[in-house]
Amino acid sequence: MGGITVSEFELPIKIGKIEYTNDWPIYQNFDPAQLSVPAVIHSDLPANLNRGLLEDRLFVTPVSSFAYGTRSDDFWLLPDLSVSAQNAVGSILLFSRKPVAELGSGTIALTNTSATSINLLKIILDKRYGHQPEYVSMDPQLDEMMERCDAALLIGDHAIAAAQRDTGYIITDLGLEWKEWTGLSMTFAVWAVNKRFAAVYPELVTEIGEQLRISKQRSVADLDPVIHEARQKMGGSHEYWEHYFRQLWYDFGDKEQQGLALYFQYAYELGLLDHKVNMELWTDNMMTRVNE
Numbered sequence: 001m002g003g004i005t006v007s008e009f010e011l012p013i014k015i016g017k018i019e020y021t022n023d024w025p026i027y028q029n030f031d032p033a034q035l036s037v038p039a040v041i042h043s044d045l046p047a048n049l050n051r052g053l054l055e056d057r058l059f060v061t062p063v064s065s066f067a068y069g070t071r072s073d074d075f076w077l078l079p080d081l082s083v084s085a086q087n088a089v090g091s092i093l094l095f096s097r098k099p100v101a102e103l104g105s106g107t108i109a110l111t112n113t114s115a116t117s118i119n120l121l122k123i124i125l126d127k128r129y130g131h132q133p134e135y136v137s138m139d140p141q142l143d144e145m146m147e148r149c150d151a152a153l154l155i156g157d158h159a160i161a162a163a164q165r166d167t168g169y170i171i172t173d174l175g176l177e178w179k180e181w182t183g184l185s186m187t188f189a190v191w192a193v194n195k196r197f198a199a200v201y202p203e204l205v206t207e208i209g210e211q212l213r214i215s216k217q218r219s220v221a222d223l224d225p226v227i228h229e230a231r232q233k234m235g236g237s238h239e240y241w242e243h244y245f246r247q248l249w250y251d252f253g254d255k256e257q258q259g260l261a262l263y264f265q266y267a268y269e270l271g272l273l274d275h276k277v278n279m280e281l282w283t284d285n286m287m288t289r290v291n292e
């Protein structure tokens with residue numbers, strides 16, 4: 001290939017972070033200043049992080065699982081980190097006037113901040129219900145979406161804020177739909193690392209993975225600090241946020257990989273992905289291999 005230079009990766013290294021509350025527990029106890037290479041956190045909406053990774057502006061970042069799937073051969077996944085749900089997810093919500101089973105025709109508005117969930121909705125509607133409605137991508141504004149469309153998909157804090165309002169719409173949780181249908185968990189976001197970046201900075205990649213995992217474990221053992229911050233930003237009760245962060249699942253073990261593999265398989269079968277996805281995890285063995 002040639003041309004790999006350290007200077008391709010500007011310092012400080014930008015480490016991506018999802019702007020929504022859902023991944024706060026993973027970053028709560030993570031301090032990039034403790035890393036051995038200068039690094040800063042870059043917080044953004046999932047769609048922007050996806051573009052950053054795919055357009056070589058970000059090299060270590062959480063992204064929509066679907067965005068990773070579009071070019072999986074170019075990236076490692078950091079082990080044991082994800083934004084997943086074993087059941088209901090609480091913030092991937094379809095708002096509609098009719099139940100999901102009756103959304104066969106008409107138009108559905110999809111938030112332009114997502115990649116995983118908009119394709120998850122297409123998979124569920126097509127494969128579970130035999131529906132092929134029209135889809136339009138829109139800014140995450142529930143009222144504008146429902147003015148033009150029969151249903152609207154929101155994710156993250158936009159979904160949480162819309163669900164707090166008394167709109168009278170039917171609210172369908174896509175994590176729950178997926179679980180009821182497949183019996184599996186669903187992984188919405190994964191931590192991807194550009195393979196060229198990992199070849200230049202293998203120790204740093206391992207360090208970032210370890211530090212994020214330690215941060216996650218501490219947060220899950222004591223959610224109070226993230227709950228406090230979430231209430232300050234978004235309102236809502238302590239119980240609401242405790243339930244939300246407990247519903248979310250941040251590991252990425254065999255079971256989570258199985259759920260995501262089925263999602264990728266369905267996305268491939270529907271032509272949403274043009275190839276089969278082979279997930280590759282970054283492990284410490286990689287570090288020795290890269291150094292050899």
Ligand SMILES: C=C(OC1C=C(C(=O)O)C=C[C@H]1O)C(=O)O
Binds near residue numbers: 156
């Ligand atoms: C649980 C969530 O997970 C996420 C959903 C994503 C997507 O649909 O592409 C991307 C990143 C995460 O924010 C959420 O946003 O509510």
